[in-house]
Amino acid sequence: VLALSHEPARGPELGERDVPRAGAGEALVRVQLAGICNTDLEIVRGYMGFAGVLGHELLGVVERCDDVRWVGKRVVGEINLACGACSWCARGLGRHCATRRVLGIVGKDGCFAEHATLPIANLHEVPDEIDDRHAVFVEPLAAAFEIVEQVAVAPGMRVLVAGDGKLGLLCAMVLRDRGADVTVLGRHARKLAIAANVGCRTATVDDFDEVEFDLAVEATGSSAGLASAIERVRPRGTVVLKSTTHGAAEVHTARIVVPEITLVGSRCGPFAPAIAALRAGAIDPTPLIDDTFALADGLRALARAAEPGVLKVLLDPR
């Protein structure tokens, strides 16, 4: 099968591989659509030292599975493959299992291919009401929903989303859907317009002096964003960190201690509310799609996704 893989020594390349073998408890999934995430671009630049098939944002159809009830189902898949035996897994926190593998990121071939495998436990059936180009957003949208799992977001709450990239815009959509008064701070008029269309205020970084937000979501993808987000929340406010950047950020701890700011690291999130929001039509991520490429054009797709200002690029292996 055709697959877009990466080796640290060779970089990304497109090639033919054997159909992956579904292990015990796993399903073989025929990939319908896959999304390119910034993490994929970082892996191509050397992050995580990953070697294997890229990709973790997946929509597919189960082709083979020990549990035949799954065969033929349209599915999305959680990306953390937990050991199932440790204390984290016992607490239902397999996303934090210390020996987890992660689809297309750590020790597990990903979904930029005609086929991928995933544990049945990771699969979520996609309701018929959700079309393919919405469903492929379930994984990144779940990461945005993680914020409202971690922080109580009340209607009218003054929220700043710093960053108008893919993740920032999805976070803004989720927070807006919860009734928050959301301001998206970014650099690109085209992206900010997407936020404005869902009822967010928008502002550009060169001309913004608002402070005293109840909550700031740091999704700039830059280490400098943290200090700036801390300055923009009120005393006892919360900063949610979404950017996983290389390198260290400089933080003046007194700026956290004196106003008693809370910082919350936030990564992968729950699929169920993301699926529910897409099913209800409460969130429409399709304005984020800038391009769709055939899998055979995967290298071009990666280059396109890495262009400045480009939002979501999809791969279609069909």
Next chain:
Amino acid sequence: VLALSHEPARGPELGERDVPRAGAGEALVRVQLAGICNTDLEIVRGYMGFAGVLGHELLGVVERCDDVRWVGKRVVGEINLACGACSWCARGLGRHCATRRVLGIVGKDGCFAEHATLPIANLHEVPDEIDDRHAVFVEPLAAAFEIVEQVAVAPGMRVLVAGDGKLGLLCAMVLRDRGADVTVLGRHARKLAIAANVGCRTATVDDFDEVEFDLAVEATGSSAGLASAIERVRPRGTVVLKSTTHGAAEVHTARIVVPEITLVGSRCGPFAPAIAALRAGAIDPTPLIDDTFALADGLRALARAAEPGVLKVLLDPR
């Protein structure tokens, strides 16, 4: 009246001043005992640019007050003088009032003097069961109680207190009193023995490799402590920041985002639980007292408090 004051240009000095005038709604307090805090030492080194009478850890007796019911009462006092009119004050968060003055720290003469003034609203009567040398610890002990206001601490929770200074030990006492399984990480056998006496585990920094704590309290007073505390908590664990240090700390944001760590800045706390714990005898801070000086020996007292390894130094103006 004799007072120990500080001017950025001249440093600390002892001198005679007029008896301070209690403003509207204020009480004139005759100081019985005052404690030297690290913040006082930092102010003497230039922190906050404060000019005036030093000191904010106060035990005294009300000598003059418009509300005569307070006259003759033994009191301790909250240190933040809020405006009373802003939205923070309206929410009962005067500790975060943007225009607040702070006793002996920002725009308000402190308590290293024979007399001090404080708003009546800041006073707490000290129950008879609490003796003077306990009562003078109410303010720093309240700062330790702030942690259990901010973080749910359950019995058996694995807690690391990084730092065996005054504040670290008070935090350890409060957390131990809540039934947590507390490890104090420090450098001084003598200080660690105080923690061991209240049932804490102890460890020295040169020989410590435990990780996966549920909660870490950063009270080392050093900017480097933050990164180390982050490494020692489990995924989804909490780091409470107590140190207000000069300068910037380096933080790898991915170490917060990927394990979804929460960081909580923590400053002044509630007096009521501190008074209740001292009244019940649940916490005995007196092992922290290393020395008591007459106010007339205030400069020697500051020097003593600044010696490495010295814990609480008290001033007695009587």
